[in-house]
Amino acid sequence: MPSPGELQKKVAATLGVDDTEAATTWRVLREAGLVTKGGRGLSAAQVTHRDAAILIYAICGSTTIKDAPAFIARAETSRGKAHELANWAPVGEGKIGSGKNPLSPAWELDGLHVNSVTGLPTAHSALDVLEGFLIWTGEEHETPKKALKVLSISVTFEIPNELTTFKVGCVDADSNEYYEGQFYAPSKNYHIDGRNLTDDTIARLEADGQPVRRGDMETVRSFSLQTLLEVGRFVAGGGV
Secondary structure, three states: OOOHHHHHHHHHHHHOOOHHHHHHHHHHHHHOOOOOOOEOHHHEOOOOHHHHHHHHHHHHHOOOHHHHHHHHHHHOOOEEEEEEEEEEEEOOOOOOOOOOOOOOOOOOOOOOOOHHHHOOOOOOOHHHHHHHHHHHHHOOOOOOOOOEEEEEEEEEEEEOOOEEEEEEEEEEOOOEEEEEEEEEEOOOOOOEEOOOOOHHHHHHHHHOOOOEEOOOOOEEEEEEHHHHHHHHHHHHOOOO
16 A cells, blocks of 8 residues: 555646645645554555545545545535436437436446445445445456446536535447446535525525525536546555
């Protein structure tokens, strides 16, 4: 496993952010006890896939670096809110919701052997999913049941709503298409879009401790399978 410093540089380079941003984000997360601590030299800490998931999540999803620990704490409580699933079908004929259990937060990922994601408990968080995909990309796993021509995975962060969406798309050698996606939100205290809500409704939500976003500006950040592959393999390979 790589050291914290090696992980910071790898994540920064892969996402395309400044090394200082990754290092400062790691420092505030470490001070909050959210990532691995350790010494220098031979006693330096060895990071995990969970550490990588937390660092990536904080960089991509938090509004500011100083808010990263509180953001990660909320992300730990996130749960699946909407699950879309289209099983293998000829390209163009798959229908969202045609899967076995489209309303369940449990992932299917049929035929892909992503056991580190499909094996998660029902009450899992978005951080658990990100960690699971990083583990999967870094391990030697079974060949998918279907020979794939296309595999795409994207992770999207909506700020300040604090919604995270995972999407997996595949096309096999027989031109059958598979799609699965799910979005996650903190169990409480994520920002509800209040632009179309009445003042009375907003007042009630805020009195209940639920933040409401009143502004019209939002930011969307995302990364793809490339980040999962590069960081997952980097952590599993010990920084190589």
